[in-house]
Amino acid sequence: MDNATAEATIRPPKVSAAAVARACGVSPATVSYVMNGKAGVSPETRRHIIKIANELGFRPHGHSGQHSLDPQLNRVIGLILPNIVNQMYTGWAENIISATARDGFEVFVATTQDDPDTLAQVAATLAARQVDGVIIAAALREDSRALRTLRQRRIPYVCLSRRADHLPGDFVGIDDDTAASQLMQHVLDHGYREIATVIGPRFSTASLAREQAFVRTAAAAGITISGERKISTRLNRDGGRLAAHKLLAAADPPRAVVCGSDEIAIGVMEHALSLGLRIPEDLAVVGGDGLPHSRSALVGLTTIVQPVQEMAEKAFDLLLGQITSPSNNFTQTLCGHRLHIGRTCGCQPAAARRP
Template identity: 50%
Template sequence: MRPSGENDIVGSADGFAASSTIRPRISAAQVARTAGVSTATVSYVMNGRAGVSAETRSHVLDVAQRLGHTSSVRADQLRAQRTRVIGLVLTDIANPFYAEIAAGAIDAARGKGYEVFVSHTQEDPDTLRSITEAMIARQVDGVVLTVLHPDDGDVIRSLRSAHIPFVQLSRRIESVAGDFVGIDDFTAATQMMEHVVGHGYTDIVTITGPRTSSASAAREAGFRSVIDRHGLRVSNGRGITTYLSESGGAQAVQQLLSSKVLPRALVCGSDVIALGAISALRVNNIRVPQDVAVTGFDGLFPGASSLVELTTVRQPRRELAEQALELLVRRIDGVGGSFQSVLRAHEMRIGTTCGCVRKGP
């Protein structure tokens, strides 16, 4: 006779007996032994914690589901809920800098099995909020932001409330704990201004993007530090801030012409601003660099035109986008670890608009 309890007999309502085999509860230790990992790793995976590679996470979930570990059902459901879509919020896609960031992000995302939901704000905070709400509603898996201003904390809070990871690219909110990818804007700006000062120019105006942009503010601070160190005269007070576009650069030059204050050099915080400035100067029969030297920042148009050999700072735009996607996908996979601030190398590109002589034939 079998010992009592070896098989459970369940009495039915109509008096008949029906046998049922109850599967024993699978423990995390059993999953760990079968998967060849530690119990801590299994715990991390089942609780969605960081510190486990995507490959190990997937392996543990597969083993747990096969064994019938109850927690694996929820984990597998969470994994299946991914939309495989990443949000990318740009400042202005008409700006070639952001267009190339978008191209790099899309290529990098597709290489990781994601598509990209792209939008731009044109510096409008209400647009940023509505875009963020739309991305949350569409359940994107993560977001890359290039548009943040110091007063955009509500956007960050809404993403965190929705448990959507994000990476700040080029711009950042200094007080926000999060991943960031960019260049050392301050150092790059000091190098550019030192080059301009090296030509002997003593009357200089800076034209940068909005000071609410951390990148523009750092560039302006870098320019200013060199001017102050050399004790140079700066026309038009603190310098001019404008929209990051060719029209913004042109308007800044018109402002200078209207006030009859035309410096010997214009040091611009972006290439599109510089090109707008050069266009406005030429319309007014002012020669570059013979009358006014002009420099840019971003490295958007290397060799694009024999008429504009712009002296500028080159940013590795595609590499920045790829790095941002790498960090974001690690966050999505739950293996991001501590927040990172990644600064990629920049380089000076010396053209002729600063006053340097063309090299070669």
Template identity: 40%
Template structure:
């Protein structure tokens, strides 16, 4: 087959035709023509030389030196310190690979996630890390695919997105922390979870309830609470529970931030943790594991999650059509004193 056949019988060459001629991906041609990172300097020169040779109009961006590569990070809600700590981990991991990071807080609002993604596309980021995807958010992914910008889901995932994912087994972790609670002999258990539209929150709550069913412990409707992820949501849930005719012996929370809000309200009512009511969390916040608070909690390996997510983005730039990867990392269980244990220990699953 001749070059004319490949390029379309002598017509002005298209980016797709140039990619076929050079035997490279359309994404590589797009990166080179738009002055974006994602291709080597040698391949960039080869693509631009071929584009000039075949009479393509070269965008001004392609003639400027490629700037420092930038990743976008869309956070669910920095009101939950987990996302602040994740932002630090992602920034550290990205800089180790030569990337800078643009951050956006979505306040867990789908329209804000979409707006953040659109802004990142407009500013030409080289990849996007998203912690804020919820059920039904597929529309967020389409503009990224259209712009040929790789993205990775962190903690939360949508299977329909068919995109790379890094997280933990929230279902198993939820069951494990609940099993630990039930090993204390508690039978009056309340659950305060995050939004069911979040896959991570939904799986944690499923793990809590599964462990309760296996052990034959009932979960009264009034003690099964779903809401937001932050301290204010935990405080609201605690006030609801304290207004009930009977108090639970333990409150199992879907995040450490929720647990901190619960503990604050209990303290304000003169109730001691764990003597009057035990409390557990989820996420492994640094502040939640200090001797002052000492919350029993599932520990997510944030630095490793961040490093794997950045690595996946880097690989996706080089092999944009490779199958999506799902990386499930081992979690830990930190045993503090908030559950009623006398000593502090930590188990890491490998």
């Protein structure tokens, strides 16, 4: 009797994975593999299935096609960070919180310490809390459990800075490849030949991309960076100290250290100073995040500056878009970076800019 009301308000179009499979002439399992970025599917089939799935508006576990969600959002989003000590992350957090507050959203802040299990659990917890969306700056390349959990619950998410290898989704970051390449080029222009690189964990796509660009750019200048001089460490000062200890204790210590992160660079410099080395006279160091305090006159680090506020706001913009109108068309946004020339590379403070 009241069915009229019910049917008028809710109408499930029900695009199941099986439907997509039928439309593509494959088995549901294949569709599942494609949607989760698993291996074992040919590129052609993969592309075909993605195309059909988008056309049909497929979402996993499709009990419902469209959200009628403006009225009753919880107005809460989750923010997953590797930690909240590194100022790179707090910078994003600050700006995300400001941006969300403008729209009346509250923010759950969670940290993972870059542990895969913690990440998976945190995502599950946030999902259980009915957040409207999640911004993740702690994605891991291989372990996509967290993102899968969110996908299944149809909770929109946006990856910030790091992405997952095989899972689709919105992404906001900088062009790590170009930025790292420019940074290395600047070091090369100083004439340093003995160069080491220290980056964050390789399970971060951002770290990995930077290392690869460092090595490639150096190679293009005829400089090979040996295995012992390519260090991956934790994304904090201690990681930098440890790396510096290894590098500087070697028989042939490097003349310059190119880091993937400011915190690491600072750790490297701290250790070098404790050995009595002068920077940049004995050792040049450059970083990769552009934190305010490492750019300051006290430290004077040469580094890549990321547009923190722009990135944060863009990430929330994208998330809000996904929340209000979910789709399977994802965008990859690369924000513009710039090189900040300090004095740790060997440049003179007054003549900050180099040609």
